[in-house]
Amino acid sequence: MQGENAYIDWLRQRIPSSPRVLIGPGDDTAAVTWGAGPACLITTDMLLEGTCFTLEDSPIQVAGVESASPLRVGHKAMAVNLSDIAAMAGIPVAAVVSVGLPRRGGRHLGEELFWGMKERADEFGVAIVGGDTNSWDGPLVISISLFGEPGPAGIVRRSGAEVGDWLIVTGPLGGSIRGKHLDFIPRVREALALSSLVRLKAMIDISDGLSLDLSRLCKESACGAVLWSDRIPKMPGVTLQQALGDGEDFELLAAVHPTDAKRLLHEQPIEGIQIHAIGEVVSVGLWLDVDNCRKPLDVSGFQHILQ
Structure with missing residues (x-):
C-alpha cells in the first residue's frame, strides 16, 4: 500500500507543462495566467463523510471523532480551501461547489451545508458563483474549487527556503x-x-x-x-x-x-x-x-x- 504522495508524484511526471501555467501540482494552489492581468490561484479540496468528518444523526460514525452539524461541516469545507489560498499569501475571490447528497434527507442537508459554506465565504469576501449537485445512496461528498489572486507581496511557494532560515x-x-x-x-x-x-x-x-x-x-x-x-x-x-x-x-x-x-x-x-x-x-x-x-x-x- 502507498500513500497519496506517491500517486501525486506519479501524476506530476505525466502532466504536461504549459506557458500559461505558472505553478502546477505540488504546491498549495496552482497559478494560471490569462494574459496581462494578475495570475489566478486555483485550489480544490474534496471532503468525504466518514473520512474527513462525521455528521450528527448519521449511521456513519468514526470512534473518537466528534460528529458535527451540516452547518459546521459547511464551515470546514470552505475553510480548508481558504487555508490553501492563505498558504500562498493570496486573496480569495470566488468558489464553485459540488456536492453528492444522499437521496434520503438530501434537500435539508444541502440547505444547511450551503449556509455553513456561505457564512465562511462571506467572512473573507468570497462569492459562491456556481457548482453542481448529484444524489446517490452513499455518504455525503463535498468538493469545492476556490479561485484567488496574489496578495500585494506576490505568491509565496513551498520552494524558496534556504539553509539558516x-x-x-x-x-x-x-x-x-x-x-x-x-x-x-x-x-x-x-x-x-x-x-x-x-x-x-x-x-x-x-x-x-x-x-x-x-x-x-x-x-x-x-x-x-x-x-x-x-x-x-x-x-x-x-x-x-x-x-x-x-x-x-x-x-x-x-x-x-x-x-x-x-x-x-x-x-x-x-x-x-x-x-x-x-x-x-x-x-x-x-x-x-x-x-x-x-x-x-x-x-x-x-x-x-x-x-
Whole structure:
C-alpha cells in the first residue's frame, strides 16, 4: 500500500507543462495566467463523510471523532480551501461547489451545508458563483474549487527556503480530533499581514500534520530541517507526538530569515495570534532536537492510503 504522495508524484511526471501555467501540482494552489492581468490561484479540496468528518444523526460514525452539524461541516469545507489560498499569501475571490447528497434527507442537508459554506465565504469576501449537485445512496461528498489572486507581496511557494532560515508557525498544534478541524479560522488575513512585514521565503498550511507538511516544504525547497521540540506550541493536553502528526491544524508554517523571525517574536505584530519559532532549515535530513541532541524526525501525519 502507498500513500497519496506517491500517486501525486506519479501524476506530476505525466502532466504536461504549459506557458500559461505558472505553478502546477505540488504546491498549495496552482497559478494560471490569462494574459496581462494578475495570475489566478486555483485550489480544490474534496471532503468525504466518514473520512474527513462525521455528521450528527448519521449511521456513519468514526470512534473518537466528534460528529458535527451540516452547518459546521459547511464551515470546514470552505475553510480548508481558504487555508490553501492563505498558504500562498493570496486573496480569495470566488468558489464553485459540488456536492453528492444522499437521496434520503438530501434537500435539508444541502440547505444547511450551503449556509455553513456561505457564512465562511462571506467572512473573507468570497462569492459562491456556481457548482453542481448529484444524489446517490452513499455518504455525503463535498468538493469545492476556490479561485484567488496574489496578495500585494506576490505568491509565496513551498520552494524558496534556504539553509539558516528559521521556521515559524502561527499558532498551537495538535488536538484537531477534538473539534478544532471543524471550527478553525483560516489564516488568510494573517498570511497577508506577515507578507507585508517580512519576506516569507516558503510557506505551507499544516493540513496533514507538522512533520509531514514540513517534509513537503523541504522536498520542494531541496533542503532539510531541524525542529526544536521544546519550542513547538501545543494545544492544552496535547503530546509532542500529537502536535507533530495529528494534522488538520491549519496553522501556517513558514521559512523566514532569522533576523525577521526574531523581530516577529519580539514584536508579535499580528493581533489575535502568537508567532512561534520552532526550528531551522538545514542542508539535508529531517531532525528533531531534544535536549540539544538531534535524532531523526519520525514523519507522521494523515495520508489517504491507496492499494
